Amino acid sequence: MEETTISSLKQGKNLRESLAFLSENTTGKIVFSTSFGIEDQLITDAIFAQNLDNVEVFTLDTGRLFPETYATWDKTLLHYGKKIKTYYPEQNHLERFVEEQGINAFYGSTELRKQCCHIRKVEPLQRALNGATVWITGLRAEHSANRNNLEIVQWDAQYQLYKYNPLLHWTTEEVKNYAEKNGIPYNILHDKGFVSIGCAPCTRAIKEGDDFRAGRWWWEETSKKECGLHQ
Template sequence: MSTKVTYHTWDDNEVKRVERELKDYFSVIKWAYQTYGEDVVYACSFGAEGVVLVDLIHRVKKDANITFLDTGLHFKETYELIEQMREKYPSLRIELKEPNLTLDEQKDKHGEELWKTNPNLCCQIRKIEPLTEALSGVTAWISGLRREQSPTRSHVNYINKDEKFKSIKICPLIHWTWEDVWNYIKLNQLPYNELHDRNYPSIGCYPCTFEVKGNENLRAGRWANSTKTECGLHQN
């Protein structure tokens, strides 16, 4: 159970063996910290899945490293939630990782509202490059991906070889449903982003996140009226 899988030592058979021994989400989290210790970081968006994982991780490692990609374009409600989580879990090391370019510098270099003219480049500058830096000193990272979220996430495993970041991506909640997430939040009385109560199931940057209507997919409000469906963090 303590096999330390790395990007460079990845072995499909060994990973499958380890996954067979991981019975559920909590065993995955315990394995992650028993195996990697300080060599793993949780990249948290502080959505509904995020607050669940923060609570679960805190039960295993009180001083875990949590990284939030602070694009400078998040809703005020998201920043307010982060402060609530810091108060609730003061021992966790929550870092707000900013891009190398400020919004003004990005405007000067690439023009106004890059998220409209070239959303992929905007995500590259404000999310992918900062996460690349955050993961440069660690072997593994934890993500709140769930298979139910979208077709592009339906084949995610507990342990994944991340080609983009040359890392190991650990996803404890792959089998959770949206109902499971909210049952856990309510049962444990966790704080959450109040935008969820206003039909924002998936919350990113405010220029690219919209209200979901009717029976639309949970991620339908992300980059609405666009062919873009992912920021690129989870695309190898």
């Protein structure tokens, strides 16, 4: 990605303008990863509504998602009439892990939870990002203290590509208002206290005043909880 393109994206155009600019001014493969959370739905809308066909929208189906997430996925396909590429865990790795450790092994220790996340999320993501130049994400700084030092555009050494975080400095209220104003379908779990929505066994609603990540892997004592997708 050229420095002039990076500089322009960092200036903070509105969401649709930013993604259209990225699409028009980037050579190489552009991908966007959606987990069907409300932030991702805003980005999906900007891509699909503008027919930015050189941006590949993909998702990771871990096999343990909420029914509401699958419903949002289906509603999104019907709403936009577009395709979303899906990546699944490698069959043999997942079967061996479940056989050796059990179906809910992630409750046993942080190490086992991270192994599960790696098989169900990280390895499929590595395949999805193979050959990509730019990875668009729905990351927001509010979601985790680990993300306060992120930049709107930054080089990701782990995956050897540029990561673009167009919603990084948006507030929760701004995200919700944008979705409502533009009639964007979103996961109804957000109306039930779920802020960050991942796998069903590992996610729960939070109470007012709780940390944003309190609903993820709540049985772990550490406050710095990530699944390995974003370092």
